[in-house]
Amino acid sequence: MSNNQQNILIIGAGLCGSLLALRLGQRGYNVTVYEMRPDLRRTDISAGRSINLAFSDRGNKAMKMVDIEDKVRDLCIPMNGRMLHDKDGNTFLSNYSGRDYEYINSISRQELNALLLDEAEKHKNVAIHFNKRCESVDFENTTALFSDYHTKDEFIEDADCIIATDGAGSALRKSYYLEKKFLFSFSQEWLTHGYKELSILPTENGGYKTYKNALHIWPRGDFMIIALPNLDGSFTVTLFLSYDEGEYNFNNLTTPEIVTEFFQKEFPDALELMPNLTEEFFENPTAPLGTVKCSPWHYKGNTLLMGDSAHAIVPFYGQGMNASFEDVVVFDSVLDKFEGDWETVYSEYEKQRKKDTDAIADLAIDNFHEMKDHVGQAIFQEKRKIEMALEKEFPEDYSSKYSLVTFNEDIGYREAMLRGRAQDKAILNMLSDGVISTSDDIKDILDKVKTETEAILEDDRVAGLG
Amino acid sequence: MSNNQQNILIIGAGLCGSLLALRLGQRGYNVTVYEMRPDLRRTDISAGRSINLAFSDRGNKAMKMVDIEDKVRDLCIPMNGRMLHDKDGNTFLSNYSGRDYEYINSISRQELNALLLDEAEKHKNVAIHFNKRCESVDFENTTALFSDYHTKDEFIEDADCIIATDGAGSALRKSYYLEKKFLFSFSQEWLTHGYKELSILPTENGGYKTYKNALHIWPRGDFMIIALPNLDGSFTVTLFLSYDEGEYNFNNLTTPEIVTEFFQKEFPDALELMPNLTEEFFENPTAPLGTVKCSPWHYKGNTLLMGDSAHAIVPFYGQGMNASFEDVVVFDSVLDKFEGDWETVYSEYEKQRKKDTDAIADLAIDNFHEMKDHVGQAIFQEKRKIEMALEKEFPEDYSSKYSLVTFNEDIGYREAMLRGRAQDKAILNMLSDGVISTSDDIKDILDKVKTETEAILEDDRVAGLG
Numbered sequence: 047m048s049n050n051q052q053n054i055l056i057i058g059a060g061l062c063g064s065l066l067a068l069r070l071g072q073r074g075y076n077v078t079v080y081e082m083r084p085d086l087r088r089t090d091i092s093a094g095r096s097i098n099l100a101f102s103d104r105g106n107k108a109m110k111m112v113d114i115e116d117k118v119r120d121l122c123i124p125m126n127g128r129m130l131h132d133k134d135g136n137t138f139l140s141n142y143s144g145r146d147y148e149y150i151n152s153i154s155r156q157e158l159n160a161l162l163l164d165e166a167e168k169h170k171n172v173a174i175h176f177n178k179r180c181e182s183v184d185f186e187n188t189t190a191l192f193s194d195y196h197t198k199d200e201f202i203e204d205a206d207c208i209i210a211t212d213g214a215g216s217a218l219r220k221s222y223y224l225e226k227k228f229l230f231s232f233s234q235e236w237l238t239h240g241y242k243e244l245s246i247l248p249t250e251n252g253g254y255k256t257y258k259n260a261l262h263i264w265p266r267g268d269f270m271i272i273a274l275p276n277l278d279g280s281f282t283v284t285l286f287l288s289y290d291e292g293e294y295n296f297n298n299l300t301t302p303e304i305v306t307e308f309f310q311k312e313f314p315d316a317l318e319l320m321p322n323l324t325e326e327f328f329e330n331p332t333a334p335l336g337t338v339k340c341s342p343w344h345y346k347g348n349t350l351l352m353g354d355s356a357h358a359i360v361p362f363y364g365q366g367m368n369a370s371f372e373d374v375v376v377f378d379s380v381l382d383k384f385e386g387d388w389e390t391v392y393s394e395y396e397k398q399r400k401k402d403t404d405a406i407a408d409l410a411i412d413n414f415h416e417m418k419d420h421v422g423q424a425i426f427q428e429k430r431k432i433e434m435a436l437e438k439e440f441p442e443d444y445s446s447k448y449s450l451v452t453f454n455e456d457i458g459y460r461e462a463m464l465r466g467r468a469q470d471k472a473i474l475n476m477l478s479d480g481v482i483s484t485s486d487d488i489k490d491i492l493d494k495v496k497t498e499t500e501a502i503l504e505d506d507r508v509a510g511l512g
Numbered sequence: 513m514s515n516n517q518q519n520i521l522i523i524g525a526g527l528c529g530s531l532l533a534l535r536l537g538q539r540g541y542n543v544t545v546y547e548m549r550p551d552l553r554r555t556d557i558s559a560g561r562s563i564n565l566a567f568s569d570r571g572n573k574a575m576k577m578v579d580i581e582d583k584v585r586d587l588c589i590p591m592n593g594r595m596l597h598d599k600d601g602n603t604f605l606s607n608y609s610g611r612d613y614e615y616i617n618s619i620s621r622q623e624l625n626a627l628l629l630d631e632a633e634k635h636k637n638v639a640i641h642f643n644k645r646c647e648s649v650d651f652e653n654t655t656a657l658f659s660d661y662h663t664k665d666e667f668i669e670d671a672d673c674i675i676a677t678d679g680a681g682s683a684l685r686k687s688y689y690l691e692k693k694f695l696f697s698f699s700q701e702w703l704t705h706g707y708k709e710l711s712i713l714p715t716e717n718g719g720y721k722t723y724k725n726a727l728h729i730w731p732r733g734d735f736m737i738i739a740l741p742n743l744d745g746s747f748t749v750t751l752f753l754s755y756d757e758g759e760y761n762f763n764n765l766t767t768p769e770i771v772t773e774f775f776q777k778e779f780p781d782a783l784e785l786m787p788n789l790t791e792e793f794f795e796n797p798t799a800p801l802g803t804v805k806c807s808p809w810h811y812k813g814n815t816l817l818m819g820d821s822a823h824a825i826v827p828f829y830g831q832g833m834n835a836s837f838e839d840v841v842v843f844d845s846v847l848d849k850f851e852g853d854w855e856t857v858y859s860e861y862e863k864q865r866k867k868d869t870d871a872i873a874d875l876a877i878d879n880f881h882e883m884k885d886h887v888g889q890a891i892f893q894e895k896r897k898i899e900m901a902l903e904k905e906f907p908e909d910y911s912s913k914y915s916l917v918t919f920n921e922d923i924g925y926r927e928a929m930l931r932g933r934a935q936d937k938a939i940l941n942m943l944s945d946g947v948i949s950t951s952d953d954i955k956d957i958l959d960k961v962k963t964e965t966e967a968i969l970e971d972d973r974v975a976g977l978g
Contacts (some may be wrong), residue, residue: 229702229800229802334695338700415976419806434642467975471977474974475975478974510940
């Protein structure tokens, strides 16, 4: 059967599903997409989902693949670094890279999703249906059961293959788990912290009330707020806080007075920019932060999990969307090799990809601790200073863990993790032992860091830990 | 309310549940136990569950606590080491410790469970009911729904607190997961290998057909068989093999001819002792190997998971039963401090215990690879040789990872894991770098291993990995 006769059913038209529909449409498949929510181009459905996201090189590689890089750039606000805010309102900009051309971007989830839907629908072999919720998937027979949001009617769709891009609460993953027809490894891990979205509104003339081109962080050890800019001059602020531990937590922030007291004490400079804080605090939901891993991602050549449905991660590396977009890039390259044999495509895709999505899940948890805590500690600040200098002086020879993960889209997450962690360990230990200091000759530091990093990686390999 | 007025409901009268019932009975509580299976003292219900188990110092500490150490000793067959069998039938005994008084034991699950049930029932405040299966637990109201195996009648039991020791398929854990009333972190991870139990029968006069006092291993890289002795002269043999990978696997071992060919090629000396191999192979089930972790283990002060229901592990460290028995020891020590306040007892118990059960789960996976593969590699054999010499020469100063885990019941699993892994890494790297060799002065080796181990632990601490 040639490609354009193959019927592919995609469950979920979020960021990953709409990109996948676009790409498979470009490849000539008959693509049908069902999305449980209404069409976000016609309805405001932002409630409960994050409003803006970090977009970086891995995501952009996918945009290049489908040839919409320029259109996406128009939606981006570059963020060159972290702007740290201490309790006295002092700020300190810590660049993401020592290379000027490396930065991340703030982007609106809704606008990017709308663009992908528009582009997908330009292909007459792609059809997208909204308000159709997937209830379950019969993965033996490659059919899915849907219900219509308005009429409540149920109907079954048949396809040559089904790909579920239906997010962390995936119906297909639930079917894999509950049917117990094969050994399905699965984990869901929740942090003790939840999050709540708030905002800093634009100035009266539509300007930004604080520095535009940064990801702002107010790290406070056990909790933090962050803020990302939007095109309209506002910032979306996110509070990450424990549900029930510490002096202030989501369970005891129950009145406007206590919320104001908390912000006044911990984030006074932010509070000044947030006159609508207490209203938003009690209107907006508090949401949990979870990591989902599972395996296998596919059943025979019939069904496949992709994006958050296969690997939901916490947001602290700004890689959730980028990882899902990269899924489609990897899937596309596997299709180049094995097109026509879905079972091989699926198993080869998982084999290539799972080690990397496991790695970014673990890196995102690490960064939770780094962002709320480590960025404020002297030894981590010295490490950061050294790494910025290394990247600036030796742009071809050194990339920090953050750069490896964020700006090196041709290195997998797992390799970035292993090398990045070894570098961190090398620098922290040499700082701690007085082997290097921030005042040393930078070339000398580079040589020592490289040698020590290799030694650490080799020691792990010999011990079978590599 | 004084203790003896408190009603405790235990779900499951396996090894952990019957020990817990005995201990809480000794402490004066009103204990009711419901077990879904028939009474194993009156019915043979071994099918599908492992027949003998490794019993070691952590388990024995629990037997001391309930004062039945001597009775348990009568059920034990000491195993001083691993007897390795190569393909030519050559054997090599590798002791578990350089200290003669450290060994593990083979013990019958059924006889040990029967002893614990007998001891528990000696207390008039302990009642054990069989053939009552728990269907679900209402953890808000501290009640559990049971069904009777014979009559199929359902009934609800109320208690002051409920402790579920109902194993890897726990009904309480399922209720925690499905009810979604709180953030329940959960993972189930399956190995790609399954296992099948076989046997070596006694000689005609009831003797042992191979060396009695060892755990026999036939390591073959991707698969293995092991054998543990029973009191009647037989050995229980377990085949660990991939479901679908490699030349021979559970999916393609479909005829007596292929099974015999496989054993003839890989385990010829074992095959000679197993005339009933092919019958057993097709009669006995193939079972999967899984790890379960979860958190929280308790809901308020109402319900608690303990033993395999909270932390099922793969069998490769011989610690499954020992870990569950140690649960009861830790729980008992927490009761000493906080008796009367169940919520504090439960949360303090989990706080103290979970890090250790997570560690033994990870160690058991490590040992899967070590047993089937590493034990046959030169560098690992050199490491083992050095460690045996260190333990023999410096019994007070050195313990291998295996000894720390198995024979040092006053060190938690997590501490044993961190120290043991650092030691392994130190020795392997110094061997690889030529810093030490098996012919060096042993005191010199001890000093180098200790120094290098401390350096590795310190490096991890500085890098935030400790």
